[in-house]
Amino acid sequence: MGLITKNSKSPINLGTTNEIQGGMKVMNFDKTFDFEYFFEIKQTLIITLLQNNIPILSEETTSGRLMGSKNQFLSLELNKNGIFGKLNIRGIKVKSNDTILKIDLSINFGNNNIKPYFMVKRNISNLNNVFEWIKAYKSEVLVNYPQQNKFNIVTLSTQFICNSDLDNKPILIEFFDFNSNQLIGGYCNIVTKLLESSGGVLSDPSGKVLNDKRLNFKFTHTKNYKFLDYIQGGTEISMIVGLDFTGSNGDPRNQNSLHSIFYQPNLYEMAIESCCSTVAYYDSTQLFPVFGYGAILEKGTQNVNHCFNLNFTSDPHIYTINGILKSYRNFINAGFKFWGPTHFGPIIGRSIDICQSTIKTKDNYFILIILTDGIINDMDDTINAIVYSSNLPISIIIIGIGMGGENGFNEMVFLDSDDKVLASKNGNTAKRDIVQFVEFRKFNNDPKVLAEQVLEEVPKQIEEYYSMIGRIPNPKVECTPR
DSSP states (O other): OEOTTTTTTEEOOOOOOOOOSSSSOOOOOOOOOOOOOOOTTTOOEEEEEEEEEEEEEEEEHHHHHHHGGGGGGEEEEEEEETTEEEEEEOOOOOOOOOOOOOOOOOOOOOOOTTOOEEEEEOOOOOTTTTTEEEEEEEEOOOTTTTOBBOOEEEEEEEHHHHHTTTTOOEEEEEEEETTTTTEEEEEEEEHHHHHHHHHEEEOOTTTOEEEEEEEEEEEEEEEOOHHHHHHHOOOOOEEEEEEEEEGGGOTTTTTSSSTTTTTSSSSSHIIIIIHHHHHHHTTTTTTEEEEEEEOOOOOTTTOOSSETTTTTTSSOEEEEHHHHHHHHHHHHHTTEEBBBBHHHHHHHHHHHHHHHHHTSSSOEEEEEEEOOOOOOOOOOHHHHHHHTTTSEEEEEEEOTHHHTTTTBTTHHHSSSSSOOBOOOOOOOBOOOOOOEEEGGTTTTTTTTHHHHHHHHSHHHHHHHHHHHHOOOOOOTOOOOOO
């Protein structure tokens, strides 16, 4: 879904939702798209339907028409490209609220042959005692149940889940078996009752109590602190940079190389200037650990170094973005052999070490920016490192340079797990989504849009991390802008 509003030259992407086509004639799209509504500004909504990732139909309306319709419900007649039917849209005005609901669930279903997961559903009906449920959250699957019977903690906005109406708007938690996709049972109540209780038994769709399906839970209701609350409360943002010097980038002495010495700036320098500069603004020290990977540093050997200090000193920190650009130019002019394979694991591992050693004494959140041409040869190790990092104050931004590998940048898109939880082969799952992928060539003519895309998810990731660990911003610390 896209939005055209004041000063936007092209549609702003509000997001996408993926549905699997079934045999039914009706498809209910689960995802909700949020945007700020202005009464005085024309806001055009563009809804594009895709099949096999190919656009097959596009419809437009306005937010004013939607919100001005009876019950904020709009039905658009479809009659294009051989597609006939109706596209139903509902607008929901949400109350302003700064609190979150944290849900900690464990189960005892007495059945060893299931792989349970749950959905949290919210009621979008405006009528009393009328329930119209839509999905608000889908959990991970407990593949090792019953040995593992506890789910990851869920954090949801009360504004989103019940329109901030804790005393009247119920929420529904339904449990399913992944193997059969059958409903196991559900539990429904208003938020205030959930906050007062610690568990219960599930019911089937008819309301019959299922005594063998026990649910234990802990609901907590806390203030929803935002990104700026933590920045103003003294949190330092620190940047780490990783640069790809594998052979697939091309020899710098070749004009077609992504590292070409004949262009100033080349693509990597342009990406450093555009992407890293925005993150660097938040780092008061202006000292950044910068690493290279994928090159042979020792002449006459085939020893590939998968993580080395770009400045060739014992301290990887480089002062300012200009310092990074100077060190980078010195490196590509030095004539080192670019080789491979491409390993992300050592770079992420080194960043984990920096993060863990720093947070013992300082309140720091780290942003690792990896510039790469799009090939990963240690995917399992990389996923393990990302899953481990999801427990730490760190985000990973991957900037794709050039056209990508044989499969484009599919591997990077996979790591940017917006629609599903990233999981390692041993069954460990990421506690939060910490990876953001951006393809540089799509934005290199507009650094402002690129910087916005790069940082789009970081504030949310910071909020999720501090919420996960129960960190409250220090209100006494004032942050002076530089």
